[in-house]
Amino acid sequence: MIIKKAELEAVTARKDQYPEDNLKEIAFAGRSNVGKSSLLNLLTGRKKLAKVSGNPGKTRTINFYRINDTFRIVDLPGYGYAKVSKSVSESWGSMMETYFQNRQGLIKVVQLVDIRHAPSKQDVQMYDFLRHYGLDGLVAATKADKVSRNELQKCIRQIRTTLKLSADDKVIPVSSLNKTGHEELLSEMEILLED
Ligand code: GTP
Numbered sequence: 001m002i003i004k005k006a007e008l009e010a011v012t013a014r015k016d017q018y019p020e021d022n023l024k025e026i027a028f029a030g031r032s033n034v035g036k037s038s039l040l041n042l043l044t045g046r047k048k049l050a051k052v053s054g055n056p057g058k059t060r061t062i063n064f065y066r067i068n069d070t071f072r073i074v075d076l077p078g079y080g081y082a083k084v085s086k087s088v089s090e091s092w093g094s095m096m097e098t099y100f101q102n103r104q105g106l107i108k109v110v111q112l113v114d115i116r117h118a119p120s121k122q123d124v125q126m127y128d129f130l131r132h133y134g135l136d137g138l139v140a141a142t143k144a145d146k147v148s149r150n151e152l153q154k155c156i157r158q159i160r161t162t163l164k165l166s167a168d169d170k171v172i173p174v175s176s177l178n179k180t181g182h183e184e185l186l187s188e189m190e191i192l193l194e195d
């Protein structure tokens with residue numbers, strides 16, 4: 001799949017401001033700073049489409065990107081940023097639930113985890129949450145440039161074990177820095193969109 005057109009369609013925390021539920025959607029979830037926005041830019045070939053920042057917690061809204069006028073990629077707000085207040089983390093939870101429960105077009109959530117570390121307790125919770133909604137099965141292991149080729153397989157095994165992935169579930173290493181893994185992820189997305 002080639003992404004020819006990508007445009008930000010809506011930035012919102014509120015259901016009544018979501019775009020019309022008329023296209024398939026694939027969302028990206030993961031802790032703050034894991035590289036969701038960077039991966040979105042890599043996939044679309046647009047360096048500045050989604051804001052990337054060294055300050056975790058940059059994306060606090062659900063950001064809907066319309067791709068090729070045929071589907072959407074949805075950048076979900078990151079979790080696990082220690083400095084956010086209790087009220088912010090509570091509103092994060094209800095924001096996710098509202099989106100997952102009400103979105104007909106949502107076909108998959110790509111869970112992003114940092115390749116260097118075993119998935120955190122919150123990553124595990126997030127993945128269980130996706131399983132509950134039947135949106136699990138595709139994991140992107142980000143910042144793959146940070147590990148050597150030798151370490152890569154070991155890191156992937158650790159991710160598989162910690163998230164309790166089944167044999168069919170996919171883990172795709174990606175690096176927004178080295179621009180790798182995006183083609184494989186795009187072809188997985190294409191298969192999901194065709195189903
Ligand atoms: P929130 O919006 O806070 O949830 O973060 P995010 O998940 O959107 O992360 P973002 O894409 O903003 O990236 C966070 C930081 O990680 C930035 O400093 C990026 O430059 C860096 N980063 C993202 N992807 C990669 C990668 O593949 N390799 C390396 N080395 N750094 C990366």
Ligand code: MG
Pocket residue numbers: 036037038051052058059075
């Ligand atoms: Mg972001």
